Amino acid sequence: MAKPESFLVSCDIGSSKICVLIGEQNAHGALDVIGKGASPNRGTRKGNIINVDATIDAIKRAAEEAEIMAGVQIARAWVGISGSNVRSFNSRGVVAVAGKDREISRDDVTRVIDAARGVQIPQDHEVVHVVPREFAVDGQDGVGDPTGMVGARLEADVHVVTAPVAVTQNIVTCMNRAGIEVVELVLEQFAAAEAVLTEDEKELGIVLIDIGGGTTEVAVYQRGSIAHTAVIPVGGDHFTNDLAVVLRAPIGDAERIKKKFGSALRSAVEDDEMVEVAMVGGREPKLCPRSTLADILQPRAEELLALIHEDLQRLGVDKEMRSGIVLTGGGSELEGLVEIAEGIFEGPVRRGVPAGVGGLVDVVSRPEWATATGLLLYGHRHKTPRRRSRGITRAATSVSRFFRELF
Numbered sequence: 339m340a341k342p343e344s345f346l347v348s349c350d351i352g353s354s355k356i357c358v359l360i361g362e363q364n365a366h367g368a369l370d371v372i373g374k375g376a377s378p379n380r381g382t383r384k385g386n387i388i389n390v391d392a393t394i395d396a397i398k399r400a401a402e403e404a405e406i407m408a409g410v411q412i413a414r415a416w417v418g419i420s421g422s423n424v425r426s427f428n429s430r431g432v433v434a435v436a437g438k439d440r441e442i443s444r445d446d447v448t449r450v451i452d453a454a455r456g457v458q459i460p461q462d463h464e465v466v467h468v469v470p471r472e473f474a475v476d477g478q479d480g481v482g483d484p485t486g487m488v489g490a491r492l493e494a495d496v497h498v499v500t501a502p503v504a505v506t507q508n509i510v511t512c513m514n515r516a517g518i519e520v521v522e523l524v525l526e527q528f529a530a531a532e533a534v535l536t537e538d539e540k541e542l543g544i545v546l547i548d549i550g551g552g553t554t555e556v557a558v559y560q561r562g563s564i565a566h567t568a569v570i571p572v573g574g575d576h577f578t579n580d581l582a583v584v585l586r587a588p589i590g591d592a593e594r595i596k597k598k599f600g601s602a603l604r605s606a607v608e609d610d611e612m613v614e615v616a617m618v619g620g621r622e623p624k625l626c627p628r629s630t631l632a633d634i635l636q637p638r639a640e641e642l643l644a645l646i647h648e649d650l651q652r653l654g655v656d657k658e659m660r661s662g663i664v665l666t667g668g669g670s671e672l673e674g675l676v677e678i679a680e681g682i683f684e685g686p687v688r689r690g691v692p693a694g695v696g697g698l699v700d701v702v703s704r705p706e707w708a709t710a711t712g713l714l715l716y717g718h719r720h721k722t723p724r725r726r727s728r729g730i731t732r733a734a735t736s737v738s739r740f741f742r743e744l745f
């Protein structure tokens with residue numbers, strides 16, 4: 339058996355910044371973070387790469403910083419994929435059990451997963467993930483692993499994630515031109531979930547909301563598996579833009595003001611608290627009540643969270659989230675957001691800070707590092723990487739990986 343690599347590298351190509359982490363497997367088999375690099379990224383919009391050269395530069399800078407910190411050279415990495423063009427849906431497949439005595443074999447399970455993923459996907463898309471959710475044997479639902487059971491009819495529910503080939507190719511091209519091979523592309527929600535959710539929470543039902551710069555990514559877990567994923571083209575940068583427009587302040591200043599004084603909860607801000615706001619065109623800074631900032635930020639926060647809530651209501655899962663909601667990503671750091679979310683979702687809400695790694699824990703224990711940390715954990719869990727290939731082969735390897743996890 340091939341010896342598992344002891345170093346793992348992750349790369350989160352975010353719209354605000356590119357994060358690179360280097361992890362090392364310790365003597366106990368767990369993962370220690372030994373290197374971290376971050377670089378502002380102007381090359382993506384709404385999660386999609388729009389400027390290849392700018393993205394390559396940012397990847398190189400982040401990778402170099404992490405390499406210097408860890409004292410190792412990066413060759414390949416687990417890379418996140420998301421963006422407004424990624425599509426996901428649930429699908430069901432049915433097969434007749436083939437073997438004698440009608441005992442379900444691994445072969446039957448592979449066939450039923452293939453049948454479930456054999457749905458029409460948009461022509462210019464490729465399959466990124468096929469995640470088995472649960473099986474049914476002769477109509478009996480809720481089977482985790484049907485192998486060895488006896489039955490005539492085997493059904494599988496799977497969650498399929500697809501992305502335009504152009505989007506995946508752009509990511510691979512940028513990584514390769516930065517000198518790094520892509521081990522595997524992983525949906526960013528799946529990665530963030532690895533870092534901030536517990537298995538118990540996924541079992542009971544939970545919604546993960548990752549508020550990034552340009553997009554907000556949602557993942558719903560029920561009965562231990564993924565039930566729904568979505569991307570909303572609104573993120574923390576829209577909050578900053580709102581402030582910049584109303585205050586007539588430069589974007590950079592609006593961003594600083596948001597982080598330092600911003601609140602999404604108007605009722606928690608004193609009426610007479612004043613903050614200094616820089617003005618565009620180098621004019622004299624002016625004093626502005628902090629409540630004005632909350633008046634701008636609260637409606638934006640409510641709008642974003644209400645959109646997600648409506649989506650969950652439409653799917654009929656809003657009442658089944660017994661573990662509540664977890665907010666993560668840099669945008670979740672906005673003061674008052676947890677309270678606003680509690681009001682909208684009428685359930686428990688917490689901020690998700692990455693956990694499950696050792697080493698330089700303090701450098702990654704912020705919500706904005708959830709995806710990069712989760713990519714490391716994902717890579718660690720799926721140690722034997724599959725090589726990047728396209729379409730059916732990728733899905734097939736995904737199924738074989740499912741077996742590795744299962745058995």
Ligand SMILES: Nc1ncnc2c1ncn2[C@@H]1O[C@H](COP(=O)(O)OP(=O)(O)OP(=O)(O)O)[C@@H](O)[C@H]1O
Pocket residue numbers: 351352353354355356385549550551552553554573574575576578593596597598600667668669670671672673705706707
């Ligand atoms: N303390 C803070 N308060 C409010 N907002 C914050 C804070 N820190 C970071 N943010 C916001 O978080 C956003 C960036 O988050 P993050 O780093 O998770 O995004 P990203 O992963 O680069 O983007 P995306 O996921 O959309 O591709 C920015 O809009 C930034 O303004």
Ligand SMILES: [Mg+2]
Pocket residue numbers: 352353526548550551667709
């Ligand atoms: Mg992100």
